[in-house]
Amino acid sequence: MNDYNESDIQVLEGLDAVRKRPGMYIGTTDVKGLHHLVWEIVDNSIDEALAGYCKNIEIVINKDNSITVKDDGRGIPVGKHAKTGISTVETVYTVLHAGGKFGGGGYKVSGGLHGVGASVVNALSSWVTVTVYKEGKIHETKFQNGGKVLQPLTVIGECGERTGTTVTFKPDPEIFDTEIYDYETLKIRVRELAFLNKGLRLTLRDDRDNEDTTGDTFLYEGGISEYVRFLNENKTPIHDEIIHLEGEEDGIVFEVAMQYNSSYNDNIYSFVNNINTHDGGTHEEGVRRALTRLINNYAKKSGMLKEKDESLTGEDVKEGLTMIVSCKHPNPQFEGQTKGRLGNSEVRKIADNVFSKGFDRFLMENPNEAKIIVEKSMLASRARSAAKKAREITRKTDLSVNSNFFGKLSDCKSKDANISEIFIVEGDSAGGSAKKGRDSMTQAILPLRGKILNVEKTRLDRALENEEIRTIITAFGTGIGQDFDLSKLRYNKIIIMTDADVDGSHIRVLLLTLFYRFFRPIVEAGHVYAAQPPLFRIMHGKTRKYVLNEDEKEKYLASLPENIRARAEIARMKGLGEMDAEELNETTMDIEKRILRKITVNDCIQADAVFNKLMGDEVEPRRKFIEENAGYVQNLDI
Numbered sequence: 327m328n329d330y331n332e333s334d335i336q337v338l339e340g341l342d343a344v345r346k347r348p349g350m351y352i353g354t355t356d357v358k359g360l361h362h363l364v365w366e367i368v369d370n371s372i373d374e375a376l377a378g379y380c381k382n383i384e385i386v387i388n389k390d391n392s393i394t395v396k397d398d399g400r401g402i403p404v405g406k407h408a409k410t411g412i413s414t415v416e417t418v419y420t421v422l423h424a425g426g427k428f429g430g431g432g433y434k435v436s437g438g439l440h441g442v443g444a445s446v447v448n449a450l451s452s453w454v455t456v457t458v459y460k461e462g463k464i465h466e467t468k469f470q471n472g473g474k475v476l477q478p479l480t481v482i483g484e485c486g487e488r489t490g491t492t493v494t495f496k497p498d499p500e501i502f503d504t505e506i507y508d509y510e511t512l513k514i515r516v517r518e519l520a521f522l523n524k525g526l527r528l529t530l531r532d533d534r535d536n537e538d539t540t541g542d543t544f545l546y547e548g549g550i551s552e553y554v555r556f557l558n559e560n561k562t563p564i565h566d567e568i569i570h571l572e573g574e575e576d577g578i579v580f581e582v583a584m585q586y587n588s589s590y591n592d593n594i595y596s597f598v599n600n601i602n603t604h605d606g607g608t609h610e611e612g613v614r615r616a617l618t619r620l621i622n623n624y625a626k627k628s629g630m631l632k633e634k635d636e637s638l639t640g641e642d643v644k645e646g647l648t649m650i651v652s653c654k655h656p657n658p659q660f661e662g663q664t665k666g667r668l669g670n671s672e673v674r675k676i677a678d679n680v681f682s683k684g685f686d687r688f689l690m691e692n693p694n695e696a697k698i699i700v701e702k703s704m705l706a707s708r709a710r711s712a713a714k715k716a717r718e719i720t721r722k723t724d725l726s727v728n729s730n731f732f733g734k735l736s737d738c739k740s741k742d743a744n745i746s747e748i749f750i751v752e753g754d755s756a757g758g759s760a761k762k763g764r765d766s767m768t769q770a771i772l773p774l775r776g777k778i779l780n781v782e783k784t785r786l787d788r789a790l791e792n793e794e795i796r797t798i799i800t801a802f803g804t805g806i807g808q809d810f811d812l813s814k815l816r817y818n819k820i821i822i823m824t825d826a827d828v829d830g831s832h833i834r835v836l837l838l839t840l841f842y843r844f845f846r847p848i849v850e851a852g853h854v855y856a857a858q859p860p861l862f863r864i865m866h867g868k869t870r871k872y873v874l875n876e877d878e879k880e881k882y883l884a885s886l887p888e889n890i891r892a893r894a895e896i897a898r899m900k901g902l903g904e905m906d907a908e909e910l911n912e913t914t915m916d917i918e919k920r921i922l923r924k925i926t927v928n929d930c931i932q933a934d935a936v937f938n939k940l941m942g943d944e945v946e947p948r949r950k951f952i953e954e955n956a957g958y959v960q961n962l963d964i
Contacts, residue, residue, distance in 0.1 A: 341420065341449035341473040348501055351446045356503045361511055363450065366443035367395045367493050372519060372600055374399030375526045376654070380490075384529045385516060386541075387507050391534070392496040401460035401489045404479060413479035415456055415467055419448045420475070444493075448473040450501050457492040459485040472498065517544050521556070522600050522652060524549030550583040550650040557648050560938045561587035564646070564702060565695040571684030578673065579654040580680040582613060584647060586699055590706075590785045591843060592644040593934055596651040598658050598668050607661070607668025609653040612677025618643050620682060624689045625700045638703050641808070645706035653677070709787045716790035717809055735801050736761050738770040747819035748772055748801060749857070749915070752833050752902060760823070762907030763915055770817065772801055777833055781840050782941035795840065804845065812847045820848065821922065823857040823914060825901045826874075838925060839941050849927050858921040859902060859914045866894040872913050874921065 344351050352359045352366075364385065374380035380399035388394060403414040410417045422445050448454045449472050458465040464485045468477040499505050509532045520528045524546055531541030546552040551568045564586050572581040596603045596610040603610070621643045625631035631638070653673065661667040689696040736757075740746050748770040751757045757773025764771060779792045786807055789795050799806050803816040822837050824830035834856060841849050848854060860872035862879045866886070873879045883891050902910065914920055 344446050344449035345472050355501055360502050363447050364393055366447050371397035375523055382527045387532045389533050391505055392494055394494040396492045398490040401458045401491050404458055404460055404465045415479050419444050420473055447495055450498055451495040452498045454495040459488045459490050520544035521546050521553035550652055553650050554583045554585050554648050558585055558587050561589055563587050564698050569688055573680035575676045577656055578676055581652045584649040586646050589646050592647045594649045598653045603668050605667035608670055608674040609668050609677045610651055612674040613651050613681045614640055616678045616681040620685050621703055630700050638707050642706040643703045709785045712787035716787055734797055736771045739767050743816055744818050746817045748817040749821045749823045752824040756902035759905055759907050759910045763911035778836050780941050781843050806844055819855055820853050821855045821857050826859050826861050835940055839937050854925040855922040857914050858923055860899050863897045864894055866890050
């Protein structure tokens with residue numbers, strides 16, 4: 327049993343390594359990994375567009391849930407590859423790290439840097455068909471069972487002057503947790519790619535839907551300027567013109583589009599070669615640094631900012647700013663496996679230079695707009711100072727001395743954040759039942775009186791005047807704003823527990839808005855949950871069954887024998903405050919029996935749009951959103 331010798335060392339050849347450890351190549355085998363396969367193939371077509379050879383890309387979800395990606399690029403080379411001895415198409419789809427993106431002249435700029443995308447998709451698919459239109463002929467090759475060649479590259483017809491590549495693949499059900507593609511998830515990314523590549527037409531179609539096979543087509547001649555307009559659709563801009571800046575230095579192309587709005591939240595998104603750099607990087611740092619410096623310089627030269635006044639900070643100048651930063655780099659160096667942050671040190675200075683030239687000119691040529699922007703930044707500065715004073719209030723509460731601060735929080739006995747959880751409960755009545763029904767060792771209870779402030783319409787300084795919000799901040803222990811520290815979070819799970827009615831849903835959305843705007847890292851780290859109190863209790867004999875909604879009730883009743891179903895007693899559950907402690911524990915709080923819904927932020931841009939529609943100033947978008955999503959409110963992942 328303790329022997330360890332040469333026979334224990336395995337050598338995985340070809341694509342076996344991908345199938346053995348798919349997470350190393352696509353991150354996960356859940357629904358996110360499933361959709362990642364699509365982007366690996368689409369990115370190859372996008373790279374043809376970046377090189378100037380592709381104008382149209384079509385993505386189709388086929389009836390059998392396979393995916394087809396078509397482009398009108400140059401087509402993958404079809405000749406025999408000198409190193410592998412097989413066709414170049416087969417090489418690209420069966421050999422890891424084979425591609426035209428390693429400085430051989432195939433691509434100047436590319437999102438796919440490692441040459442593993444096509445071969446990884448092949449490895450993780452039940453079958454793949456690749457059709458290449460090139461040199462007047464139609465070439466086709468087929469693979470099955472994780473990349474095994476079923477049909478070598480074969481000429482199957484003529485195509486005249488048509489060029490391009492069509493790839494169809496079916497994800498392997500043995501690899502993925504689910505095989506069902508979500509149209510909306512694909513649509514969000516396809517639209518984003520269209521914004522980032524002006525003049526490129528992308529079409530998405532779902533052939534599973536027999537009623538509508540027209541799909542959606544995205545084509546934006548204005549590129550990222552139209553992206554900013556789209557993001558500000560439900561906001562109120564404070565200047566009409568979208569500021570668009572672009573330039574090139576040392577072969578690195580920068581493009582920035584920006585517009586300020588009347589909100590108190592910033593939306594700054596950065597991309598490198600179409601990859602969303604969620605964690606920023608040197609390209610974003612350079613632009614932010616230049617923005618802060620230039621607005622300060624203009625404010626001082628114009629006399630709006632006096633000598634004795636404190637300089638505006640980066641936080642001040644980005645309030646209400648919607649900005650897209652797009653960088654095209656021939657050799658980007660990303661930090662982390664997820665490509666979330668650009669690390670090239672030389673980019674910071676280049677980004678600063680390119681942005682400074684364009685934005686300085688805009689401020690000089692547009693004094694009215696410049697004044698509006700500076701005034702908003704100065705208001706933000708004053709609010710920041712007020713917020714700093716208000717934050718001091720939350721620091722003065724010492725939980726170790728008085729855990730029932732403000733007479734509200736009933737803390738748990740455990741001080742281990744890994745096993746502790748806090749229930750934020752609607753009303754004192756529900757709070758009383760929750761306190762009696764909880765596990766006092768690991769479960770804390772924080773009852774709220776009524777609905778908290780809608781922070782979508784409020785600056786941080788005003789929010790900190792609200793006692794309910796201060797209570798939440800103190801309970802979490804992380805601080806807020808510039809003081810925020812995720813490592814100080816006192817609970818592993820933050821559970822919103824409200825009634826399963828309209829008022830309960832409203833309170834839940836108000837809390838989610840607060841968490842997303844002021845505690846976003848808590849949401850992103852997966853600490854926020856929504857309790858799922860049952861809507862019905864079904865009793866027959868000694869059996870007591872709780873169900874979440876009408877659909878579950880009907881399905882459960884249908885599963886019962888007719889004689890039992892006829893005698894079953896069905897009761898609509900009372901609100902949380904009307905449940906006794908035992909009932910609340912059994913249905914909603916007991917770790918072994920409860921159902922929790924994890925709140926996730928799969929796409930910050932989408933989440934921002936949802937919160938803005940639900941909680942912003944515009945009534946019509948909110949009404950339309952509610953009408954379109956009324957049936958899905960209970961299942962909404964933001």
